[in-house]
Amino acid sequence: MDVYAKTVLGDIQTLKATGNKMKQINVLITPEGEITITPTGFKGTTCNEATRNLERALGTVTEDKETSELYERQEQRQDAKY
Amino acid sequence: MSHVAQMEIDILDLDALATAAKRLGMELVKNQVKYKWYGHHVGDYPVPEGFTPQDLGMCLHAIRIPGDDKAYEIGVVKRRDGKPGYQLMWDFWKGGFGLMDKIGETGGLLKQAYGVQVAKKQMLRDGYRVTETKDKQGNILLNFQE
Numbered sequence: 001m002d003v004y005a006k007t008v009l010g011d012i013q014t015l016k017a018t019g020n021k022m023k024q025i026n027v028l029i030t031p032e033g034e035i036t037i038t039p040t041g042f043k044g045t046t047c048n049e050a051t052r053n054l055e056r057a058l059g060t061v062t063e064d065k066e067t068s069e070l071y072e073r074q075e076q077r078q079d080a081k082y
Numbered sequence: 083m084s085h086v087a088q089m090e091i092d093i094l095d096l097d098a099l100a101t102a103a104k105r106l107g108m109e110l111v112k113n114q115v116k117y118k119w120y121g122h123h124v125g126d127y128p129v130p131e132g133f134t135p136q137d138l139g140m141c142l143h144a145i146r147i148p149g150d151d152k153a154y155e156i157g158v159v160k161r162r163d164g165k166p167g168y169q170l171m172w173d174f175w176k177g178g179f180g181l182m183d184k185i186g187e188t189g190g191l192l193k194q195a196y197g198v199q200v201a202k203k204q205m206l207r208d209g210y211r212v213t214e215t216k217d218k219q220g221n222i223l224l225n226f227q228e
Contacts, residue, residue, distance in 0.1 A: 023228045025210070027201050031186060031220040033193025035089040047085055057204040058197060059092030060165075066085045 025051060035059075091193045094167040095200055096143070099158070102195035103145045106184050110158070114144035117157035119173035130169060132162025141171065145192075147184060154178035156185070156192075198222055 023041040035058060039047040055061055093099055100110035116139055123135035141157030157171040170189055172178055185192040201224055202212055210226035217223070 025205070025226040027197075027224040027226070029194045029197045029201075029222045029224070030190070031194055032188065032190035033091050033197060035091060035197055037087040037089065039085065051085075051087065053208060054201060054204050055087060055089060057094070057200050058089050059094070060090045061087050062090050063088040064085060065087075 023050070025054070027054070091197050091200075092165065092167045093158075093170065093196060095196075095203075096158075096168070098199040098203060099145075099168070099196055101199045102192060105195045105199070106191060107147065108145050108184055108192075109148050110143060110145050112143050114146075115141060117141050117144040117155040117171070118146075119154050119157075120175050130162075130171065133159075133171075138171070138173075142168075145170075147180065150180060153180040156181070156189075194222060198224065201226075 024039070026038045026040070028036045028038070037051055037054065039051055042050055096110070096112070103110045119139055121139070123129065123138055125135075129135055129138065137159075139157070141159050143158040145156040145158065147153045154173050154175075158168050159171055161167055161169045170192070172181060172185075172189070174182060177183065186194075198214070202214075205212060205224075205226045210228055213225045213227075215223050215225075
């Protein structure tokens with residue numbers, strides 16, 4: 001397991017253990033200069049706001065995948081309206 | 083985790099590029115308008131978009147290996163593909179006589195060092211703390227916490 005996977009796994013375990021939502025942004029940069037940005041612990045779309053300046057400073061976003069956590073939270077908000 | 087962004091680095095910050103070069107044992111020399119290369123284009127590879135063979139060897143700034151007169155150098159030029167920022171130009175003939183040992187086959191190590199510098203600079207400005215680690219594959223992980 002590489003250091004990135006270990007760190008993300010460690011983050012998840014810490015969150016489960018403490019119940020806290022620790023806001024973190026992981027940036028992985030390969031020796032080829034490719035970048036992956038992974039925010040954790042942000043509510044809803046606030047992660048986009050948190051990484052906006054960073055993405056602008058680094059260059060061009062080539063792919064941006066929303067994860068299940070975001071969808072789950074949006075669904076919860078939808079449910080709350082009814 | 084709510085989104086994962088993949089990015090391509092654009093060279094926008096000269097100061098960060100200078101720090102990145104230093105990290106790799108090189109130096110950015112501002113206003114050096116020529117960079118060392120083979121000397122003429124032999125036509126075996128296309129020149130980058132927006133450039134002509136006559137443009138090769140000319141630059142706004144250059145990156146060199148201090149004390150190494152044999153190694154080729156990197157030219158820092160304005161991009162001509164309509165995007166902002168700079169393009170890095172170098173001659174990879176015979177590995178640039180040591181240049182590519184420093185920056186990697188495609189210049190990736192210099193881009194990596196630049197990305198590290200820019201990310202740290204921006205996130206520290208935004209109030210985050212940073213931890214840097216490197217794995218066996220050479221990936222650098224920056225962990226930022228509020």
